[in-house]
Amino acid sequence: MKVLILGAGGMVGRKLVKQILQTGFNSINPSDIYLFDLNFPNQHHTGVNLIKGDLGDPKQIKKLTTYRFDIIFHLAAIVSGEAEENFDKGWKVNLFSMWHLLENLKIEHFNSSSKYIPRIIFTSSIAVFGAPYPDKIDDEFLCAPQTSYGAQKASAELLLSDFSRKGFVNGISLRLPTICVRPGSANKAASSFFSSIIREPLNNKTAYLPVDTKVKHWHASPRAAANFLLHATTINTSILDNRRSLNLPGVSCTVEEQIEALRKIAGQKVVDLIISKPDPFIKQMVSGWPSDFEPERALKVGFKAETNFEQIISTYISDDLEKA
Amino acid sequence: MKVLILGAGGMVGRKLVKQILQTGFNSINPSDIYLFDLNFPNQHHTGVNLIKGDLGDPKQIKKLTTYRFDIIFHLAAIVSGEAEENFDKGWKVNLFSMWHLLENLKIEHFNSSSKYIPRIIFTSSIAVFGAPYPDKIDDEFLCAPQTSYGAQKASAELLLSDFSRKGFVNGISLRLPTICVRPGSANKAASSFFSSIIREPLNNKTAYLPVDTKVKHWHASPRAAANFLLHATTINTSILDNRRSLNLPGVSCTVEEQIEALRKIAGQKVVDLIISKPDPFIKQMVSGWPSDFEPERALKVGFKAETNFEQIISTYISDDLEKA
Numbered sequence: 001m002k003v004l005i006l007g008a009g010g011m012v013g014r015k016l017v018k019q020i021l022q023t024g025f026n027s028i029n030p031s032d033i034y035l036f037d038l039n040f041p042n043q044h045h046t047g048v049n050l051i052k053g054d055l056g057d058p059k060q061i062k063k064l065t066t067y068r069f070d071i072i073f074h075l076a077a078i079v080s081g082e083a084e085e086n087f088d089k090g091w092k093v094n095l096f097s098m099w100h101l102l103e104n105l106k107i108e109h110f111n112s113s114s115k116y117i118p119r120i121i122f123t124s125s126i127a128v129f130g131a132p133y134p135d136k137i138d139d140e141f142l143c144a145p146q147t148s149y150g151a152q153k154a155s156a157e158l159l160l161s162d163f164s165r166k167g168f169v170n171g172i173s174l175r176l177p178t179i180c181v182r183p184g185s186a187n188k189a190a191s192s193f194f195s196s197i198i199r200e201p202l203n204n205k206t207a208y209l210p211v212d213t214k215v216k217h218w219h220a221s222p223r224a225a226a227n228f229l230l231h232a233t234t235i236n237t238s239i240l241d242n243r244r245s246l247n248l249p250g251v252s253c254t255v256e257e258q259i260e261a262l263r264k265i266a267g268q269k270v271v272d273l274i275i276s277k278p279d280p281f282i283k284q285m286v287s288g289w290p291s292d293f294e295p296e297r298a299l300k301v302g303f304k305a306e307t308n309f310e311q312i313i314s315t316y317i318s319d320d321l322e323k324a
Numbered sequence: 325m326k327v328l329i330l331g332a333g334g335m336v337g338r339k340l341v342k343q344i345l346q347t348g349f350n351s352i353n354p355s356d357i358y359l360f361d362l363n364f365p366n367q368h369h370t371g372v373n374l375i376k377g378d379l380g381d382p383k384q385i386k387k388l389t390t391y392r393f394d395i396i397f398h399l400a401a402i403v404s405g406e407a408e409e410n411f412d413k414g415w416k417v418n419l420f421s422m423w424h425l426l427e428n429l430k431i432e433h434f435n436s437s438s439k440y441i442p443r444i445i446f447t448s449s450i451a452v453f454g455a456p457y458p459d460k461i462d463d464e465f466l467c468a469p470q471t472s473y474g475a476q477k478a479s480a481e482l483l484l485s486d487f488s489r490k491g492f493v494n495g496i497s498l499r500l501p502t503i504c505v506r507p508g509s510a511n512k513a514a515s516s517f518f519s520s521i522i523r524e525p526l527n528n529k530t531a532y533l534p535v536d537t538k539v540k541h542w543h544a545s546p547r548a549a550a551n552f553l554l555h556a557t558t559i560n561t562s563i564l565d566n567r568r569s570l571n572l573p574g575v576s577c578t579v580e581e582q583i584e585a586l587r588k589i590a591g592q593k594v595v596d597l598i599i600s601k602p603d604p605f606i607k608q609m610v611s612g613w614p615s616d617f618e619p620e621r622a623l624k625v626g627f628k629a630e631t632n633f634e635q636i637i638s639t640y641i642s643d644d645l646e647k648a
Contacts, residue, residue: 064433087490088427091423096559099415103412128648130566130567132565134464139466140458140465140466141464141466142464142465142467143466143467143482144485144567144568145482145485145486146489148486148490151482151483151485151486152486154479154482154484155479155483158467158469158475158478159475159479160477161468161469162472162475162476165470166411166472169566186598241456242454242468242470243454243468303632
């Protein structure tokens with residue numbers, strides 16, 4: 001079995017590789033794991049293959065597909081804030097790389113005498129949704145993205161779904177909650193502050209809060225994200241009835257509740273390191289984001305996440321803070 | 325004011341041109357109307373510009389956009405049956421032509437000292453939906469297309485919506501009901517039989533019915549379609565709140581009710597010309613199609629259609645049959 005992870009240099013990618021190596025993942029040999037990304041900061045796994053490259057380049061995608069991977073995790077993306085600022089780059093990487101990937105996998109599918117149908121696990125996002133929302137978003141709610149990132153993820157889902165329906169690949173799109181608490185430094189995602197208001201204070205640093213504390217959002221930990229991805233490789237996709245985009249479980253809470261959970265775990269002095277600093281650009285983007293879900297289908301097929309924000313903070317403390 | 329109609333050689337395109345010339349459309353001069361298509365069968369309008377070309381060719385699209393049209397009707401498509409059979413051609417024309425069109429219009433937008441934001445009316449389809457359905461599909465129901473055609477239309481909608489949100493163009497996607505009764509001969513759309521079972525008998529010809537008479541579907545006449553397109557040019561799109569894809573009004577009825585309406589209008593002898601001839605390919609495609617809608621948003625902004633199937637047959641008789 002050969003596994004490819006696109007965007008493996010990112011935070012979720014690193015967590016996933018670690019999880020694969022720790023759990024054994026069907027006794028996979030590290031030499032059968034291929035990581036693809038522009039760069040691999042803090043990537044210290046031995047035995048796996050690192051391929052530096054650019055998903056914006058169709059030729060590199062074509063070359064990759066000739067390896068005939070059994071499982072492809074597609075985590076690569078231009079994140080929300082950057083896709084909003086750099087419109088063309090966002091569409092190029094977030095949508096067209098999916099097209100080139102699928103087109104070339106289709107060529108491999110038809111090139112083979114044996115049946116080649118790779119499993120593709122694609123990290124989509126709850127940014128595919130757009131306000132106004134019901135109290136809880138159910139599995140039949142429309143995609144009406146209000147950001148370029150969300151529109152790109154929603155269209156990539158449609159491509160993956162149609163190539164899968166035709167039997168060229170076997171894909172599944174995971175609409176990840178906002179991943180929180182992210183270790184490391186802030187990225188260009190507009191959602192980055194949801195992590196930094198927990199992470200920075202726990203590391204004795206000041207954090208800036210760009211939105212109102214009433215903002216309610218949908219979260220899962222990096223560990224949960226890696227588990228989602230691994231779990232998705234085990235699902236019998238035929239039971240999805242060609243609805244291959246899943247809203248995943250998570251924790252719905254307000255920034256106020258996030259801060260309260262931090263207070264319980266780390267005390268008032270830590271909380272005092274959070275400083276309000278409104279940012280109209282972030283505020284505007286976040287105002288269109290969903291806050292709560294009823295992810296019945298994902299729960300039914302066995303996806304699991306944390307059930308409250310204190311658990312999410314504890315996961316950060318045990319997985320990342322103590323090792324820092 | 326300059327107007328471009330992409331796919332003007334098709335049946336709805338011809339109806340639209342006729343309607344524009346008849347109604348005057350803000351006193352437009354025929355020489356300011358440009359029709360684009362591979363071919364123009366039965367196109368007998370004088371004074372308008374005919375451009376033969378292929379939307380699959382990005383260079384031709386680029387050239388077109390330099391004309392700086394004020395209104396662009398985008399009706400061009402590989403129809404459902406053909407898109408299912410010819411996978412690559414469907415994606416190329418139904419999705420990528422939209423990308424090239426929008427990318428080049430964006431270049432024109434930024435090239436201009438004056439504000440150039442063309443209005444784009446895109447004919448999408450109820451094929452963006454996929455079973456299982458509620459009794460009536462409301463305006464918040466998800467897109468889960470079960471055909472390549474539907475997936476292509478849904479992704480093109482997402483592109484148009486995001487380019488519009490950014491202010492590069494001012495787009496609106498119209499999810500047309502199945503257009504029925506189509507004049508002329510059958511096309512490659514899997515829905516073609518909904519028209520032929522009415523049209524052929526009225527023209528004293530045998531018609532073949534490939535599905536069960538219990539099949540329920542969503543219809544509007546060609547005249548209603550042309551009116552939808554014209555009405556869409558008058559809407560203040562800011563009231564759509566960035567939900568620029570509209571489910572349009574139509575008539576929900578079963579094939580049995582279609583036949584009953586035909587019997588009332590034309591008698592039993594005409595109905596006797598319909599012969600059952602099951603087609604598994606068509607049956608399978610149609611089984612995933614929606615049958616009824618609650619198109620509140622479209623009604624609220626003034627879209628109108630027929631209210632029963634007899635009206636739809638009468639429209640065919642007065643607009644097309646008598647002239648044949």
